[in-house]
Every structure is written in C-alpha cells, then in structure tokens.
Amino acid sequence: MFFYVLFNVIIAVIGIAAVLYLLFRFFAWRQGDARFVIDARHRKPFEMKEITQNRAVFETEVPIHNAGRQLGTIMDFYPRTLLPREQYDKVTVQSELANKAAERDDNYWESVIFNPRDRGMIRVTITLTSKEGNIREDLKTFPDMPVDLVYQVVSRSEWYIHKARITLKATEVQHALELN
Amino acid sequence: MAEIEVPVELVPVKTRILTDKDDIVDVIEEYAKHVVGPDDLVCTAESVVAITQHRYTRPEELTPSWQARLMRRFVPGEGSMASLYGMQAAMNLEGEWKMMFWFIVGFFAKLAGKNGVWYAKCRQASLTDDVTGTMPPFDKCIVYGPAEPDKVAEKIKQRMGCYGAVVADVNDLKRSAVLGHSKGINPKEIARILIDNPFGNASQKTPIVVIKNYAKMLKK
Numbered sequence: 001m002f003f004y005v006l007f008n009v010i011i012a013v014i015g016i017a018a019v020l021y022l023l024f025r026f027f028a029w030r031q032g033d034a035r036f037v038i039d040a041r042h043r044k045p046f047e048m049k050e051i052t053q054n055r056a057v058f059e060t061e062v063p064i065h066n067a068g069r070q071l072g073t074i075m076d077f078y079p080r081t082l083l084p085r086e087q088y089d090k091v092t093v094q095s096e097l098a099n100k101a102a103e104r105d106d107n108y109w110e111s112v113i114f115n116p117r118d119r120g121m122i123r124v125t126i127t128l129t130s131k132e133g134n135i136r137e138d139l140k141t142f143p144d145m146p147v148d149l150v151y152q153v154v155s156r157s158e159w160y161i162h163k164a165r166i167t168l169k170a171t172e173v174q175h176a177l178e179l180n
Numbered sequence: 181m182a183e184i185e186v187p188v189e190l191v192p193v194k195t196r197i198l199t200d201k202d203d204i205v206d207v208i209e210e211y212a213k214h215v216v217g218p219d220d221l222v223c224t225a226e227s228v229v230a231i232t233q234h235r236y237t238r239p240e241e242l243t244p245s246w247q248a249r250l251m252r253r254f255v256p257g258e259g260s261m262a263s264l265y266g267m268q269a270a271m272n273l274e275g276e277w278k279m280m281f282w283f284i285v286g287f288f289a290k291l292a293g294k295n296g297v298w299y300a301k302c303r304q305a306s307l308t309d310d311v312t313g314t315m316p317p318f319d320k321c322i323v324y325g326p327a328e329p330d331k332v333a334e335k336i337k338q339r340m341g342c343y344g345a346v347v348a349d350v351n352d353l354k355r356s357a358v359l360g361h362s363k364g365i366n367p368k369e370i371a372r373i374l375i376d377n378p379f380g381n382a383s384q385k386t387p388i389v390v391i392k393n394y395a396k397m398l399k400k
Contacts (some may be wrong), residue, residue, distance in 0.1 A: 023255070024250065028253055031253060075320050110319050111319040114314055156264060159239050
C-alpha cells in the first residue's frame with residue numbers, strides 16, 4: 001500500500017512538473033523575442049562619394065528593423081568584405097559601418113536597443129585603393145564583391161551572431177565611374 | 181536636517197574614460213581638485229565607481245543557469261533583469277537560489293500589494309546594468325553595482341577635504357538613489373538634488389558632480 005501511494009505521488013509530481021514546463025514553454029513562445037531583419041534587398045544603390053587618382057569611396061545604406069515582439073540589443077555590427085586575391089588583386093579594400101541614428105567617425109559600433117517595430121538605417125562605406133596608383137584603370141575590371149554584414153544580438157534569449165549579405169556590383173562601380 | 185532651497189549649483193566635472201586601471205579617489209582628486217571646496221559635496225556615478233573596481237562582465241563570459249532562463253521571462257522587457265545575461269550576472273553575485281527564493285516571495289508580496297521585495301532583498305537585481313547601460317567601451321558590458329560605496333564616499337571626503345561625498349545611481353528616467361555616503365549626509369536629500377541626472381551618463385564623460393556650498397546651504 002505504501003509503495004502504491006509513493007508511486008502515485010511520484011507520478012503526480014512528474015505530471016505537474018511536465019504541465020508547468022509546457023505552460024512555461026507556451027508562455028515563452030507567446031512572449032516571443034527580438035528578431036532583427038537586415039533588409040539587404042532594399043538597400044540603396046552604392047554611390048561613389050569620392051574619387052582621387054588612387055582611391056575610390058563607395059557608400060550605401062541598408063534598412064534594419066526589429067520584427068520581433070521583444071526589444072533587443074545589437075551589441076556589435078561590422079562589415080566583412082570578400083575579395084580574394086585569386087579573384088582580383090588590383091586594389092586593397094577597407095570597409096566601415098555606421099549607425100545613421102548615432103553617427104560616429106571611429107568605426108565603433110555603440111550598442112543600441114531596438115524596441116519592437118523600431119526601424120533604422122546603417123551606412124556601409126567601402127574604400128578601394130589602387131595598388132598601382134590608377135584606380136579608374138583598375139576598376140574597369142572590378143568584379144562583384146560580396147560584403148557580409150555581421151551583427152551580434154542579445155535579448156531575452158542567448159546572444160548570437162548573424163550575417164546578412166550585400167554585394168558591391170561591378171555594374172554599380174562602372175555606372176559610378178561613368179558619372180564621376 | 182534643514183530643507184535645502186533650490187536652485188543649488190551643480191558643477192559636472194568632465195574626465196577621460198575611466199577603466200579598471202583607475203582609482204576613483206585619485207581621479208576625483210586629479211579632475212576636481214580645483215572645483216571642490218570645504219563646503220562642497222562630491223557626487224560620483226555608481227557605474228563608474230563599479231568600473232574602476234572591475235565590477236563588470238560580458239555576456240560572452242557568462243553561462244546562464246536554468247533559474248536565469250526561467251525568471252527573466254517574468255520581468256518586464258525594459259529592465260536589465262529581462263535579459264538572460266543581466267539576470268545571470270546578478271545571480272553570480274547574489275546566488276541563483278537566493279534570487280529565485282526572493283523572486284517567488286516577491287511575487288506573492290506583490291499580490292498582497294507590496295512592491296519591490298525582490299529588488300530590496302537582492303540588491304544586484306536593481307544595481308546591475310545590462311549592456312548599453314553605460315558609455316563606450318563599456319556599452320558591451322554588464323556593470324554591477326559598486327562594492328562598499330560608503331567606504332568609497334568616506335575616502336573621497338577624506339582626500340578632498342570637502343563637506344561630504346556620495347555614490348549615486350541616477351538615470352534619465354527621473355530615478356535617483358544614493359547608494360553610499362559619507363557620515364552626516366542625508367541620502368534622500370542628495371537623491372532629490374540629483375534627480376535631473378547632471379552626470380549625463382551616456383557619452384558626456386561627466387561622472388563627477390560637485391554640489392557647491394552644500395554645507396552653507398544647510399546652515400541657512
């Protein structure tokens with residue numbers, strides 16, 4: 001009889017714990033989290049901001065918003081250009097990224113909170129410097145260059161790092177050269 | 181203690197970015213020596229005191245416990261404790277089980293109409309600032325409350341030869357509290373004076389505020 005009661009108590013405790021856990025999971029699901037969307041498809045076309053004998057500077061702006069149900073923090077955000085020398089070896093590439101709502105000139109990303117449905121804009125600047133000293137000549141054969149936008153998020157859940165990709169297209173570079 | 185007539189003269193003192201390599205008392209002497217007189221009261225921002233004491237961590241350095249994963253879901257989103265890492269940071273100092281116990285007690289106390297029990301019993305829950313809580317480069321850090329704020333305030337008073345000193349927690353949301361003070365100071369009165377956040381903790385680099393002629397105003 002004792003073991004029968006003990007067995008039933010154990011089963012009841014396990015059952016209650018399971019129900020509470022499921023309720024918590026449901027609550028957490030309903031509560032949601034931050035969800036950042038880097039809208040690479042709707043970025044502005046790259047524009048040439050400056051050109052000298054050996055250097056060209058391109059710039060674009062990319063929309064970002066928090067599509068989640070909770071606020072979230074973007075702790076870090078940086079660009080990563082992908083132009084291996086096997087593909088193209090005529091320029092050196094520098095890249096910078098800035099939050100348009102909190103402009104800085106030191107390439108430092110200051111952690112920023114996005115409330116649900118908050119929108120923002122990031123500015124990506126690419127500087128191409130000719131190795132031979134003639135950037136106009138070098139850019140005639142410049143290929144499409146992917147740029148990964150890497151960002152670190154922390155919110156109610158664990159921190160994570162995600163990437164979005166934009167591309168500095170050869171056609172954009174050629175078009176900019178024609179205009180300048 | 182006498183009621184102070186407003187307006188009082190508050191003098192924010194600009195400094196370089198302070199780090200754990202700095203001693204807050206030395207810094208105050210270096211930057212505020214020319215401003216502080218014997219009748220003045222020196223106020224310093226608690227987050228900066230904590231940083232100089234190396235009381236900060238990064239989310240990447242923390243391993244969240246199941247208690248933190250559970251409890252952060254029941255804290256309003258704007259607070260530092262809603263963040264998994266803010267909660268875990270506070271737990272690392274207070275203890276997971278203690279935080280959970282008082283969280284449950286606080287829940288029932290709230291139902292009975294008494295707010296703030298959890299924050300009162302687990303001080304780090306109210307003192308810990310999540311990421312973005314302070315200026316770069318510590319915007320990516322979780323900053324704890326300062327250690328021994330009364331002692332820090334007393335040291336500042338002794339070194340500066342001023343009327344008194346406080347370590348204060350003030351923000352732009354009109355929340356002001358004195359966490360530590362030298363002997364003979366009324367913390368509530370100072371908290372009221374600092375309510376408009378003269379520190380400007382964002383990027384203004386003014387972690388020291390001097391209340392000029394505070395002693396003289398008390399005598400009046």
